[in-house]
Each structure stands twice: as structure tokens, then as C-alpha cells.
Amino acid sequence: DTGVSQDPRHKITKRGQNVTFRCDPISEHNRLYWYRQTLGQGPEFLTYFQNEAQLEKSRLLSDRFSAERPKGSFSTLEIQRTEQGDSAMYLCASSFYGSNEQFFGPGTRLTVL
Amino acid sequence: AQTVTQSQPEMSVQEAETVTLSCTYDTSENNYYLFWYKQPPSRQMILVIRQEAYKQQNATENRFSVNFQKAAKSFSLKISDSQLGDTAMYFCASRFGNEKLTFGTGTRLTIIP
Numbered sequence A: 001d002t003g004v005s006q007d008p009r010h011k012i013t014k015r016g017q018n019v020t021f022r023c024d025p026i027s028e029h030n031r032l033y034w035y036r037q038t039l040g041q042g043p044e045f046l047t048y049f050q051n052e053a054q055l056e057k058s059r060l061l062s063d064r065f066s067a068e069r070p071k072g073s074f075s076t077l078e079i080q081r082t083e084q085g086d087s088a089m090y091l092c093a094s095s096f097y098g099s100n101e102q103f104f105g106p107g108t109r110l111t112v113l
Numbered sequence B: 001a002q003t004v005t006q007s008q009p010e011m012s013v014q015e016a017e018t019v020t021l022s023c024t025y026d027t028s029e030n031n032y033y034l035f036w037y038k039q040p041p042s043r044q045m046i047l048v049i050r051q052e053a054y055k056q057q058n059a060t061e062n063r064f065s066v067n068f069q070k071a072a073k074s075f076s077l078k079i080s081d082s083q084l085g086d087t088a089m090y091f092c093a094s095r096f097g098n099e100k101l102t103f104g105t106g107t108r109l110t111i112i113p
Helices: none
Strands: A005-007 A010-013 A019-024 A031-037 A044-050 A053-057 A065-068 A075-079 A088-095 A108-112 B003-005 B010-014 B019-021 B024-026 B033-039 B046-052 B064-069 B074-079 B088-095 B107-112
Touching (some): A005 A088, A019 A088, A075 A088, B010 B019, B024 B074
Parallel strands (some): A010 A108
Antiparallel strands (some): A065 A075, B033 B046, B088 B107
């Protein structure tokens, strides 16, 4: 399968714990995006990378959130000191520079107890 | 603010019938892109159809077509000859001059056998 992959698919954690999610984009896609989708809502933009550079961050991305894409390939999204309000589906997408189509992964569903 | 609004939380239609999903948006940009994404139950989001704002001709993809009314800032999706596999959440989204996608809240479409 050569689509966008995300790991883990599900994560249950206790409030206050740190969690890290991984996204592997389609190979050769140089843009990578993170979105968050809460129940009954559409996805909301969090941040995006072009190669290893993080070019834009939403104000939704509080100081507890950090994203990296160290070698311009896979990306990680870390949430420190999780809160119940962080419970959501975290979606990753990738695209070619200049393309209008973003290809989405299956998401990581986070539940904070 | 740049927004995308979907006013139909749920819709259902008999198999083989035609259904239209509504979407409106607000932006001051002249150059932007509009999309309809499909999110089947427990599956990843896929692009259904896209429309460039500078093109007057409505986009079509097989059974899917759009009615793009730029002056009214309206972008509806028509699904002809609906099939059971069309059952999904449908999200209207836009790229308003930057890289991120702005999504509506979605319409849950059920195709009834």
C-alpha cells in the first residue's frame, strides 16, 4: 500500500500523559499536513511542512503540541500533558508542492481519560 | 474570516436517485479552490471532486458534479444514480489562497436500498 499511513490507529491515555503519533506520507510528497477532527465536526488545520520546514501553525496548536519532520519524510506530532479536550481524530495528509489534492491517512483516534 | 458552511447535517435518499448536498463559503480572496471530500465509515477521507474558482465551467467526475455559483459563494455537489457505496460523510472544503484546507461541518449521507 503506497498511501499515507499513520501509527497508531488508536491511542487511549490518561490525562497528563504525553503521546506521540507518527505519519508516513506518500513517498516523494514534499508537503505534509496535520489536522484535528472532533466528533461531529470537520477537520481543522493544525500545521504543515514543506520538506523539513514547518511553514504554518494554527493558533489551535498550543504550547503542549509540537510537530516535527526531521528529514522531510515522516512526521511526528507530540502532545504533552494531555487533557480530555485533546480527545479527537488526528489526521495527516500529504501532497506535491503545487498540487491541489491532499491525500489523507486513516487517522489516529486519541482518547484521553 | 474565511468560512465554509454546510447546513444539512444529515440526508438520505433511495438508491439510484439523485441527491444534492449544499455548501456555502465566505472569502475575500479572488483565487481559491473548492473541494468535496468523502469520508466513509471508519475509512479515510478521499477527494471526490474539485473546482478552481477562476473556471466558470462546473466540474464533473462520472456521477458527481458541482454547481458552482461564484457570486453567491455557493458550491453544491450533485450525486446522480446514487449507490450504496456513496453512504458516507461528505465534507465541503476550500483552499483560500494558502495551503491549508478549511472544512465545513459535514453532511452525513445515507443511501437506502
